[in-house]
Amino acid sequence: MLVSARPPADDSLFSLLDDDGQVRPGSRVPEVSDELARKLYRGMLQVRVVDERMMRLQRQGRLGFYMLSIGEEATHFAAAALRPADWIFPSYREPGAAFWRGYSMTDYVNQLFGNAEDPVKGRQMPVHHSARWLNYVSISSPVGTQIPQAVGMAWAAKISKKDDVALVYFGEGTSSTGQFHVGMNFAGVFKAPCIFFCRNNGWAISTDQKHQTAARSFAVKALAYGFPGVRVDGNDLLAILAVMEDAVARARAGEGPTLIEAVTYRRSGHSSSDDPSVYRDPNEPKEWERRDPIDRWKRYLGTRGLYSEALEEQYRKEINDEVSDALAHAEQVAPPAVETMFDDVFAELTPELEEQKRYLLSFPRYVNPHGGS
Amino acid sequence: MPVWNIIQAVNDALRIEMRRDPRVVVLGEDVGKFGGVFRATNGLFDEFGPDRVFDTPLAEAGIIGAAIGMALYGLKPVPEIQFADFIYPAFDQIVNELAKFRYRSGGQYPAPVVIRTPYGGGIRGGHYHSQSPEAYFVHTPGLKVVIPSNPYDAKGLLLSAIRGEDPVIFMEPKRIYRAAKGEVPEGDYTVPLGQAKIVREGSQVTVLCYGAMVHTVVEAVEKVAAEGFDPEIVDLRTLLPLDSETVLASVRKTGRAVIAYEAPKTCGYGAELSALICEKALMHLEAPIARVAGFDTPFPYSLENEYMPSPDRVAKAIRDTASF
Numbered sequence: 091m092l093v094s095a096r097p098p099a100d101d102s103l104f105s106l107l108d109d110d111g112q113v114r115p116g117s118r119v120p121e122v123s124d125e126l127a128r129k130l131y132r133g134m135l136q137v138r139v140v141d142e143r144m145m146r147l148q149r150q151g152r153l154g155f156y157m158l159s160i161g162e163e164a165t166h167f168a169a170a171a172l173r174p175a176d177w178i179f180p181s182y183r184e185p186g187a188a189f190w191r192g193y194s195m196t197d198y199v200n201q202l203f204g205n206a207e208d209p210v211k212g213r214q215m216p217v218h219h220s221a222r223w224l225n226y227v228s229i230s231s232p233v234g235t236q237i238p239q240a241v242g243m244a245w246a247a248k249i250s251k252k253d254d255v256a257l258v259y260f261g262e263g264t265s266s267t268g269q270f271h272v273g274m275n276f277a278g279v280f281k282a283p284c285i286f287f288c289r290n291n292g293w294a295i296s297t298d299q300k301h302q303t304a305a306r307s308f309a310v311k312a313l314a315y316g317f318p319g320v321r322v323d324g325n326d327l328l329a330i331l332a333v334m335e336d337a338v339a340r341a342r343a344g345e346g347p348t349l350i351e352a353v354t355y356r357r358s359g360h361s362s363s364d365d366p367s368v369y370r371d372p373n374e375p376k377e378w379e380r381r382d383p384i385d386r387w388k389r390y391l392g393t394r395g396l397y398s399e400a401l402e403e404q405y406r407k408e409i410n411d412e413v414s415d416a417l418a419h420a421e422q423v424a425p426p427a428v429e430t431m432f433d434d435v436f437a438e439l440t441p442e443l444e445e446q447k448r449y450l451l452s453f454p455r456y457v458n459p460h461g462g463s
Numbered sequence: 464m465p466v467w468n469i470i471q472a473v474n475d476a477l478r479i480e481m482r483r484d485p486r487v488v489v490l491g492e493d494v495g496k497f498g499g500v501f502r503a504t505n506g507l508f509d510e511f512g513p514d515r516v517f518d519t520p521l522a523e524a525g526i527i528g529a530a531i532g533m534a535l536y537g538l539k540p541v542p543e544i545q546f547a548d549f550i551y552p553a554f555d556q557i558v559n560e561l562a563k564f565r566y567r568s569g570g571q572y573p574a575p576v577v578i579r580t581p582y583g584g585g586i587r588g589g590h591y592h593s594q595s596p597e598a599y600f601v602h603t604p605g606l607k608v609v610i611p612s613n614p615y616d617a618k619g620l621l622l623s624a625i626r627g628e629d630p631v632i633f634m635e636p637k638r639i640y641r642a643a644k645g646e647v648p649e650g651d652y653t654v655p656l657g658q659a660k661i662v663r664e665g666s667q668v669t670v671l672c673y674g675a676m677v678h679t680v681v682e683a684v685e686k687v688a689a690e691g692f693d694p695e696i697v698d699l700r701t702l703l704p705l706d707s708e709t710v711l712a713s714v715r716k717t718g719r720a721v722i723a724y725e726a727p728k729t730c731g732y733g734a735e736l737s738a739l740i741c742e743k744a745l746m747h748l749e750a751p752i753a754r755v756a757g758f759d760t761p762f763p764y765s766l767e768n769e770y771m772p773s774p775d776r777v778a779k780a781i782r783d784t785a786s787f
Contacts, residue, residue: 177536210569220568227535228568235560238525242532242540249488249514250538268552272525279520434570435604437628440657440704 101307103353105323106332109381111389113328120332124396130170130327131391132405134163134384137186139409140195141358144202147417148362153202157217159183161357161375164327164383165259165289166190168352171334172257177225179240179258181233182217183289187259191224199416205423211434212426233264237273237286244277244284244341255283255341262351263294265311266302274349278315283341285334286312286349289324291356296369309351317347324354325383328390354383428455464646469635472614472647473503473579476621477541479651481511484539487625489516491526491543500545501581501640523553527578531561534574541625547582547634548591554599561630562605577624581637582610583675583725584757584771589764595674595726595757600632601703601735607631607656608702612677614645616700619654627656636675643678659706661713665695668719668750668785671710671736673699676723676772683777692785694721702732710736711744718749719787721780723772728756750787753780 106117113119122130137159147153159166166186169178178187185198197209201219204212210220210228220228227243230236240258247254264270265288277284288308292299305311312319318340322333330352337348355378359366366375391397432439432447439447467475481487489504489511495518498505508516519526523544530540544550550557557578564574584593600606607629611617617635624631636643662677663684672680677698684694695713699705714720720740722733733754740752755772763770 179532208569209571210567213567213569218567220571222568222571228564228572230560230567232555232559235528235555238528238556239532239535239560241525242529242534243536244532245529246533246536246538250536256532268522268524269528269555272520272522272528275520275522276525276529280517434566436565436607437573441707442704 101310101321103321103323104329104333105326106329107326107386107390109386111386111391111393113393119328120335122328122331124394126170127391127394127396128401130167131384131387131397133167133186133190134327134387135402135405136189136409137163137166138384139406140185140198140413143410143413145362153216155216156202156362157182157360158358159185161378161382162289162291162324162354164330164387165287165324165352165354167327168287168330168334168350169257171331171338172255175225176255176257177227177240177243179227179236179243179256180229181236181259181261181264182229182231183261184259185217185219188219188221188224188226191221191226193219193221193224193226195412195416196419197221199413199420200423203420203423204425205420206426207423208426211430234260234267234269236260237264237269238276241273241277241280241282241284244282245280248280248283253283253342255285255338257285257287259287259289261294262288262290262292262299262308263297263302265308274311274315274347277347278317281344281346283344284347285337285341286347288349288351289354290351291324291354293356293360293366293370295360295364296366307351309349312349317349319349319351321351321353324352325381325386327383327387464648466644467614467647468641468644469611469614469617470501470503470640472618473621473635474505475647475649476618476625477504477507478510480622480625481507481515483651486537486539487515487541488533488538489541489543490519490530492521492545493518494543499543501637503579503635504543523549524556527553527556527561527576530576531556531564531574534576535564535572539575539625541577541579544578544580546592547580547596548594550580550596557600557606557632558603562603566605573628574630575628577621577631577633579621579633579635581640582634583636583638584762584767585638585675587764587767590762593762593767595724597632597634597702598726598730598732601732605630607704608634609656609700610634610636610674610702611700612636612639612674612698613643614647616654616660618647619652620656620700622651623653623656626653634674638675639678654700656701657704657706659700659709660698661709662696662698663694665693665717667693667717668695668721668781669713669717670694670696670721670723670777670781671699672696672723673702676725679772679774680723680777682774683781686774686778687781690782692781694781694785707739707743710739714740714744715747718747719784720748721753721755721777721784723755723777725757725771727759728754729759731756750784753784755780
């Protein structure tokens with residue numbers, strides 16, 4: 091077992107693939123079928139293509155806000171080690187995990203547009219998806235709040251005598267919050283079947299990781315909570331799957347939580363509103379391009395005879411077509427009906443909300459003098 | 464029918480619902496074997512075991528955060544926050560998460576968590592065992608806020624809260640936890656949320672109150688009734704949703720309103736009641752609305768009796784308003 095065999099204080103970086111996609115000699119690698127290997131490649135490529143398209147759209151002023159995952163796509167597919175019945179508590183930078191579960195491009199784009207077909211009914215900013223039918227829990231902008239919630243869900247599964255596990259994603263900046271401490275501590279005490287997936291991409295907006303902790307690593311923090319922590323190369327999907335398999339096995343076997351620190355790099359800005367050139371050396375992201383997780387997986391596929399340029403082109407075309415179709419559709423869909431503003435505050439409208447709804451509906455629909463809705 | 468205090472009534476409601484619904488779990492600090500610092504969960508651990516009644520580490524954000532996760536998974540958690548004064552570490556989980564989960568997920572994820580917490584002054588508890596933070600929660604869309612004043616309501620309202628589908632802040636008036644006694648049916652019954660109760664019918668002035676303050680108001684009304692005044696007392700029982708029909712009907716009848724609450728006066732719940740009356744019943748008013756509230760100071764330890772609205776202060780407000 092990669093996870094439990096390692097003392098939590100070990101801050102070496104676990105990796106299976108080198109930058110050329112070659113399996114490091116002597117490694118025990120997880121079983122990845124040909125079909126799965128290609129599906130994972132398509133999945134990562136999908137996130138990349140979608141990000142590039144959406145960012146262009148944002149720059150054209152057709153989309154209010156966006157968040158990119160460029161260079162961090164492998165971390166999204168930690169979710170591939172789960173069963174569909176397991177739960178994912180995402181932060182705002184793991185759309186690949188939703189796609190992996192079956193979240194459609196149409197749902198994705200409708201959410202970004204906040205239109206009447208948005209699964210969250212236009213209630214949240216772009217990239218705050220929620221898909222209960224996929225056990226993909228609603229996203230919150232304040233960081234870390236999902237951590238104790240994931241622990242509660244995992245704990246609930248345990249006391250309900252089910253073997254479902256929780257996977258909770260967060261960034262290294264979030265490890266500074268009280269919610270991280272509280273969640274890790276509860277999970278340790280109750281041996282909750284929860285996997286803490288810390289996506290260490292080096293930057294929390296403009297704050298580098300050295301300003302988040304004086305500890306040697308983020309994984310080492312698990313030591314204080316009484317369970318294993320492991321550092322894994324976050325651009326090496328094979329290594330991520332290996333540590334995830336072990337963490338999931340531990341969780342299902344009742345052995346409790348695991349902290350995984352996936353070391354990667356945020357090559358783009360924090361969001362479409364960010365400008366990293368103000369605060370970091372532009373050569374730094376370039377350095378990480380060489381270690382791109384998708385390229386590495388592509389080379390790995392090559393070593394297995396599973397990659398061809400034609401296949402990549404086919405995938406790109408399929409994904410681009412899906413995006414184009416979803417965009418064409420989403421731009422035609424109206425904003426949510428005004429009266430839906432009052433739904434879902436409670437199971438039923440309170441008298442106060444009934445009255446406010448009647449009041450609002452007595453006015454003509456607001457027309458934005460600057461265009462848009 | 465047994466005569467119980469509020470603690471016994473709360474305890475009975477929890478037991479009834481835990482027997483009826485296997486999804487109900489209780490968590491919090493010292494709620495397990497010890498049965499809670501006020502004994503509200505006494506005996507539940509022995510009856511239902513460690514998978515349904517659990518002590519947590521000392522972290523309110525964790526208690527509420529975990530309760531949310533449990534609710535998402537399908538359980539019905541009833542966490543206890545030991546004192547309402549300790550609820551602030553969980554504020555983000557309550558205000559930004561619990562209250563908004565259903566809404567922000569487009570109705571996909573209801574989070575029916577009922578948070579029980581003792582509130583209020585008069586127990587020589589100083590700043591941190593005396594506060595009345597109800598206004599914060601009423602001001603947060605997505606939360607229901609319930610404050611019973613007696614054992615019968617405490618049991619019936621708590622059962623309604625747990626059986627509902629929405630998050631509820633259930634604030635228990637700890638000053639009268641044991642002092643307020645009354646007949647409580649042993650079996651199952653509910654008091655619906657959103658229905659106020661007329662404690663005393665009267666013609667001259669409406670006194671609006673809730674929780675422990677109901678008892679202060681009753682004492683004050685006994686005094687002024689002996690002097691010939693005839694106030695009507697309305698116990699709100701639920702602050703959100705508010706039974707505004709009962710409130711407004713009473714004020715339209717009496718033409719006068721006194722509002723008693725022990726939280727700091729400014730922006731307290733009484734301010735909302737006052738605004739409601741002005742918006743909907745101004746032309747029925749024959750006197751200015753009077754608010755008898757805590758002062759805009761942190762809750763003082765040694766001077767708590769001066770800080771809290773006393774029967775004398777309430778009585779004076781009733782006399783002044785009725786004679787205006």
